[in-house]
Amino acid sequence: MKFLQDHRHALTASISADGDTALHVAVLAGHVEIVGELVKMLDAEDLAITNRNNATALNYAAIGGITRIAEYLVEKNKGLLDVPNQNGLIPVVVASLYGHKEMVRYLYHESPKEVLSPERDKKNGLYPHLVFHQDSDQDTALDMLAQKPSAFPIPAIKHMYNLKLIHVQAHELLCCICQQISTLPRAEFEKLGVYKAVFNAVKNGIVEFITEMIKHYPDIIWIEDELERGIFLYATLQRQEKIFSLIYKMGAKKNSIATSWDRQHNNILHQAAFLAPSSQLDRVSGAALQMQRELQWYKEVEHIVQPKYREMSNMFRRTPKALFTESHRKLVEEGEKWMKDTAESCTVVAALIATIMFSAIFTVPGGYDAVGNPLYLSRNSFMVFIVSDAMSLFSSSSSLLMFLGILTSRYREEDFLKSLPTKLIVGLSCLFFSIATMMVTFGITLVIMLRERVSWVSVPIILLGSLPVTLFALLQFPLLVEIFYSTYGPGIFDKPKKWWLF
Structure with a gap:
């Protein structure tokens, strides 16, 4: 420190190949006390110096997750809060992507609200613009919810781009998102990745997600993926029984849903005839019980389809029963050996x-x-x-x-x-x-x-x-x-x- 006091120009000099200053290095190393001393010695505008990656010291603090370091920097220069890095992400977003909850809370509280969203829902204190905003991985808040079964009913949500809603329950966040979606024309769904998020939720078995989507936009039950599979056909293929069980709550719509088929003419009973994903089979102990679970699925789906669909052939001339036997031949052998x-x-x-x-x-x-x-x-x-x-x-x-x-x-x-x-x-x-x-x-x-x-x-x-x-x-x-x-x-x-x- 005495050297820096005697040579003030060294405080802002580049000391690495990436153009880092002494402050950048101290922040990256997590030396809280040294950062505090350097901040005292530097002018406010010096804290905004960026390296060759266009990152300020606060950008690095957001990556490291040490809140006290961020406090030192922000207390002296609040302008650092809206300085983006080379990816266009401000510090609060960077902290969110790295999962530093306490850092996010602090930076969100300090960040100018107009930076987060130019439009604010004053009644709810929320920022609808962020619902469909993508992070550096092209993921939205909806995508993250659809990929995180653990978010239900965990009260706090991590790794979300929607920073304000880190403090609310996942269900409340989902309601907010669904309300925004319900006001959009259906043509916008594909562009905003709603369909992708719905099928991700089906794959991960997040029934709360699907239920909330159906309540706000009932026609969501008719959407299809790239193979023309609806959500119930896909739920059957993925063996997500909680989501499949929603079909019993559809009233007369159940009959129409049960008579659909995909691009290869596989109806819902064909989907039950395919072998379940290994992630679902592994939930059951022993090959014999896995085979029993597969039979329970097939029998259950068989009850809801029309009789002619039980004998319907797909493009490969396989009836559901023939497909079931072919797909489960190895599992039957393993079940016999286990028994x-x-x-x-x-x-x-x-x-x-x-x-x-x-x-x-x-x-x-x-x-x-x-x-x-x-x-x-x-x-x-x-x-x-x-x-x-x-x-x-x-x-x-x-x-x-x-x-x-x-x-x-x-x-x-x-x-x-x-x-x-x-x-x-x-x-x-x-x-x-x-x-x-x-x-x-x-x-x-x-x-x-x-x-x-x-x-x-x-x-x-x-x-x-x-x-x-x-x-x-x-x-x-x-x-x-x-x-x-x-x-x-x-x-x-x-x-x-x-x-x-x-």
């Missing part, structure tokens, strides 16, 4: 338990008296032993039969919908019950034999006996619940009986 591997592993365990429990009944604790009666036959604990042993044997045998049924199944496509999942549910449930009753049998046997000598033996035996049961529950119970919910739950589609959107 068999699971059944084989569980069969070994079930057979072992059945063998042990069958043997245990002939080697009762305490042995037999002279006439062949168990010595502890009169004890209640002995009856617990007999009952738990029998229940373990019966449940393990039932489990074994269920898993054998899985192994010998024909593995048709339709089997993955109910038959195979039901067998797996029964098999796993019986196996879990057999393990639990087996541990009860083992524990009560030790209690009978040791109770007279070690009176406190019951407590540790119960605790240790519950350990394998708990482990099995933690490892397998989530899968069992998922299979049960997927097979017998309310389903993934929202089908209200007496409610319409319009």
